Amino acid sequence: MIKQYTSKIIGLGKYVPDNRVTNDDLSEFMDTSHDWIVERTGIEERRFIPKDSPEGTATMGVRASEQAIERAGIHKDDIDLIVFATLSPDYYFPGSGVLVQDLMGIGTCPALDVRNQCSGFIYALSVADQYIRTGMYKNILVIGSEHHSGGLDLSTRGRTVSVIFGDGAGAAVVSRHDNLDEGIQSTHLHSEGKHAKELSLIGPNTKKWVHEVFENYDPDDMDYHPYMNGQLVFKNAVVRFSEVILEALAKNNLEPSDIDMLIPHQANLRIAQFVQKKFGLRDDQVYNNIMRYGNTTAASIPIALCEAWEEGRIKTGDHVMLAAFGSGFTWGSSLIKWV
Numbered sequence: 001m002i003k004q005y006t007s008k009i010i011g012l013g014k015y016v017p018d019n020r021v022t023n024d025d026l027s028e029f030m031d032t033s034h035d036w037i038v039e040r041t042g043i044e045e046r047r048f049i050p051k052d053s054p055e056g057t058a059t060m061g062v063r064a065s066e067q068a069i070e071r072a073g074i075h076k077d078d079i080d081l082i083v084f085a086t087l088s089p090d091y092y093f094p095g096s097g098v099l100v101q102d103l104m105g106i107g108t109c110p111a112l113d114v115r116n117q118c119s120g121f122i123y124a125l126s127v128a129d130q131y132i133r134t135g136m137y138k139n140i141l142v143i144g145s146e147h148h149s150g151g152l153d154l155s156t157r158g159r160t161v162s163v164i165f166g167d168g169a170g171a172a173v174v175s176r177h178d179n180l181d182e183g184i185q186s187t188h189l190h191s192e193g194k195h196a197k198e199l200s201l202i203g204p205n206t207k208k209w210v211h212e213v214f215e216n217y218d219p220d221d222m223d224y225h226p227y228m229n230g231q232l233v234f235k236n237a238v239v240r241f242s243e244v245i246l247e248a249l250a251k252n253n254l255e256p257s258d259i260d261m262l263i264p265h266q267a268n269l270r271i272a273q274f275v276q277k278k279f280g281l282r283d284d285q286v287y288n289n290i291m292r293y294g295n296t297t298a299a300s301i302p303i304a305l306c307e308a309w310e311e312g313r314i315k316t317g318d319h320v321m322l323a324a325f326g327s328g329f330t331w332g333s334s335l336i337k338w339v
Contacts (some may be wrong), residue, residue, distance in 0.1 A: 007132035007184035008339045011072025011173035012306040015063035016047040026163055031156040037163045042269020046294030048149035056090045058099035060169035061145035073223030074171040076104055082111040083127050085120030085144045085298040103139035118265050118326020120298030121145055125334055126187035128174040138176045144298035145169035153225040161226045166294030170302025182339045186251045188244055189332040198229040199327040237325040241275045244333040245323050252335050258319050259285055262306060265324035266290035266300035314338055
């Protein structure tokens with residue numbers, strides 16, 4: 001008989017830059033205000049890497065990973081696989097996973113990069129879970145890290161997008177577990193590519209390559225900054241969040257009332273509040289930190305998960321629900337019986 005495994009999170013870590021950027025700070029160089037931003041997003045401040053700093057996507061991932069590995073009580077050489085989720089890699093290629101591997105001095109284990117934006121950590125966690133369930137790997141380092149600030153249009157023209165995002169990283173060590181009734185119980189992934197351009201950053205790309213960028217650069221070309229069809233994204237997000245949470249509950253024969261902690265991707269506080277109300281969850285059953293960090297896309301769930309655990313809001317035996325929706329469109333959920 002083939003041995004069956006599940007996977008569990010044995011260590012969590014996070015890192016955000018020290019540089020706080022408040023809504024009032026943004027109002028100094030774009031037509032916006034603290035009240036305007038809070039009303040629409042719930043965000044009060046975010047963290048930006050200073051422009052003269054050597055910090056980046058990979059180095060933030062290293063900081064979060066070192067903390068997660070230490071808390072897991074294992075050595076970096078015990079890591080069998082690195083799965084790195086980001087939409088803002090340090091380079092066009094190679095991916096940031098191998099950069100983390102080099103910076104941390106981890107041997108020749110494989111490093112895999114996931115490009116699923118806001119859903120990136122859920123996708124990465126699902127990959128790790130499947131590798132562990134097959135028995136192929138024992139300890140997997142899953143990272144979500146984002147350096148948004150260097151690519152945002154910090155002018156009035158770009159304010160509807162730029163006020164939302166922040167920089168940061170979160171990491172989890174996912175390890176083999178023998179009790180199938182504990183740990184990650186299921187993951188659920190979806191996408192709908194027809195909406196790909198409704199939340200996107202189109203250029204530069206292989207159809208508009210470097211020489212063309214230099215020859216025809218137009219500062220008003222919005223292709224070079226993130227674009228979001230906010231109303232369409234919001235409408236789809238509230239539907240898909242609900243669907244994928246219900247999917248995870250049904251798979252595990254649970255009801256919404258069985259959720260001890262819901263950690264939604266920190267896209268917009270209004271989306272999280274809509275989902276909370278729909279499922280009848282109390283404030284102590286949902287964790288939000290978007291007011292402090294903004295939307296850190298692939299990093300938002302691991303940062304929030306880490307903070308909720310640090311604050312003692314996640315306990316052994318709790319049903320923890322992770323859910324995300326974002327660019328692609330992609331969305332996903334994971335139901336964890338916390339160990």
